[in-house]
Amino acid sequence: xxxxxxxxxxxxxxxxxxxxxxxxxxxxxxxxxxxxxxxxxxxxxxxxxxxxxxxxxxxxxxxxxxxxxxxxxxxxxxxxxxxxxxxxxxxxxxxxxxxxxxxxxxxxxxxxxxxxxxxxxxxxxxxxxxxxxxxxxxxxxxxxxxxxxxxxxxxxxxxxxxxxxxxxxxxxxxxxxxxxxxxxx
Amino acid sequence: xxxxxxxxxxxxxxxxxxxxxxxxxxxxxxxxxxxxxxxxxxxxxxxxxxxxxxxxxxxxxxxxxxxxxxxxxxxxxxxxxxxxxxxxxxxxxxxxxxxxxxxxxxxxxxxxxxxxxxxxxxxxxxxxxxxxxxxxxxxxxxxxxxxxxxxxxxxxxxxxxxxxxxxxxxxxxxxxxxxxxxxxx
DNA sequence: ACCTGCATGTAAGTCGTTACATGATTGA
DNA sequence: TCAATCATGTAACGACTTACATGCAGGT
Numbered sequence: 001x002x003x004x005x006x007x008x009x010x011x012x013x014x015x016x017x018x019x020x021x022x023x024x025x026x027x028x029x030x031x032x033x034x035x036x037x038x039x040x041x042x043x044x045x046x047x048x049x050x051x052x053x054x055x056x057x058x059x060x061x062x063x064x065x066x067x068x069x070x071x072x073x074x075x076x077x078x079x080x081x082x083x084x085x086x087x088x089x090x091x092x093x094x095x096x097x098x099x100x101x102x103x104x105x106x107x108x109x110x111x112x113x114x115x116x117x118x119x120x121x122x123x124x125x126x127x128x129x130x131x132x133x134x135x136x137x138x139x140x141x142x143x144x145x146x147x148x149x150x151x152x153x154x155x156x157x158x159x160x161x162x163x164x165x166x167x168x169x170x171x172x173x174x175x176x177x178x179x180x181x182x183x184x185x
Numbered sequence: 186x187x188x189x190x191x192x193x194x195x196x197x198x199x200x201x202x203x204x205x206x207x208x209x210x211x212x213x214x215x216x217x218x219x220x221x222x223x224x225x226x227x228x229x230x231x232x233x234x235x236x237x238x239x240x241x242x243x244x245x246x247x248x249x250x251x252x253x254x255x256x257x258x259x260x261x262x263x264x265x266x267x268x269x270x271x272x273x274x275x276x277x278x279x280x281x282x283x284x285x286x287x288x289x290x291x292x293x294x295x296x297x298x299x300x301x302x303x304x305x306x307x308x309x310x311x312x313x314x315x316x317x318x319x320x321x322x323x324x325x326x327x328x329x330x331x332x333x334x335x336x337x338x339x340x341x342x343x344x345x346x347x348x349x350x351x352x353x354x355x356x357x358x359x360x361x362x363x364x365x366x367x368x369x370x
Numbered sequence: 371a372c373c374t375g376c377a378t379g380t381a382a383g384t385c386g387t388t389a390c391a392t393g394a395t396t397g398a
Numbered sequence: 399t400c401a402a403t404c405a406t407g408t409a410a411c412g413a414c415t416t417a418c419a420t421g422c423a424g425g426t
Contacts, residue, residue, distance in 0.1 A: 227386070
């Protein structure tokens with residue numbers, strides 16, 4: 001369990017879909033899991049080496065080659081199942097937007113409204129993105145056994161974005177009653 | 186800027202409401218901001234010392250006393266406004282539940298349904314809590330100038346919990362079609 | 371000839387938690 | 399008097415990010 005089992009989980013998961021290079025791994029994680037997961041090179045390479053040493057992945061295309069793909073092994077699949085079965089570790093909450101709004105009196109109503117507008121716009125953008133992705137993937141991957149699960153995560157994004165938009169609208173309406181003003185000490 | 190400006194923001198924010206000891210600070214942050222923020226002793230004490238050195242907080246009740254309260258100074262308030270005005274730094278996404286569901290085929294439908302049930306139950310619990318808190322605070326603090334802002338963060342929790350419940354229900358219905366089974370390699 | 375993208379890695383630094391150590395006060 | 403709670407801190411560790419260093423391949 002040399003490196004973070006979190007990273008191992010994402011890496012093994014991605015390799016369970018198809019073999020790829022470390023570089024492609026990072027791109028895939030960014031593009032495909034990006035809405036709820038992230039990994040950096042600094043994590044991926046050491047993790048990959050550790051996994052190789054433990055026999056959970058195998059190098060293909062030359063150990064010293066400049067473009068070697070990693071393939072998940074049987075023990076790697078077992079390890080992945082083990083990791084996925086562990087309870088998700090709870091990441092300590094740290095929501096900068098909420099903290100700023102909580103101390104909104106100090107920050108001032110105008111800036112708070114700005115923050116809400118920004119949050120709304122960001123959520124709107126994500127919503128559009130998720131909906132487009134859902135439609136595209138429904139057509140492309142609709143038959144694969146992975147699809148129901150992938151769809152579930154996408155639907156989470158859609159639900160969440162919508163609720164953020166509704167909350168922002170409601171809050172903007174509520175705060176519109178307040179007189180504008182700069183930060184008040 | 187010795188210690189994390191994030192922690193400074195939370196600490197100064199809490200002290201802007203009322204002076205308190207480091208110990209009480211941690212309790213307050215846990216109890217009041219706990220839904221979207223967390224701080225540990227290991228952060229709070231050094232941060233407080235740094236803030237004292239910079240003149241942003243002042244000790245009251247004896248420098249060497251065993252129970253000294255910290256009071257925010259004028260420069261501390263200015264610093265707080267400055268910190269609140271900074272753009273919220275985005276924390277890298279790491280949602281263990283989504284990752285598990287994404288690789289749900291490997292984890293197996295049964296366990297995925299378990300995860301969804303758990304997520305639903307947790308959201309339900311938070312929703313009840315937020316609603317009770319909202320009603321209580323509405324009565325107690327409804328007139329204070331801080332209330333509209335605090336209310337906004339509480340409403341965010343309510344919206345978010347509801348959307349999680351709706352998503353979980355929808356997903357459970359969608360996954361109920363799948364045949365049960367253990368992890369499939 | 372040069373720039374961009376693919377590819378592999380390391381080192382340093384940040385941020386934060388957990389566990390430990392220590393002691394005063396207070397209520398049962 | 400004994401346990402719980404209040405109170406203050408430090409040390410060790412863990413997880414990640416960023417920035418840096420390096421080089422090849424392919425297109426213009």
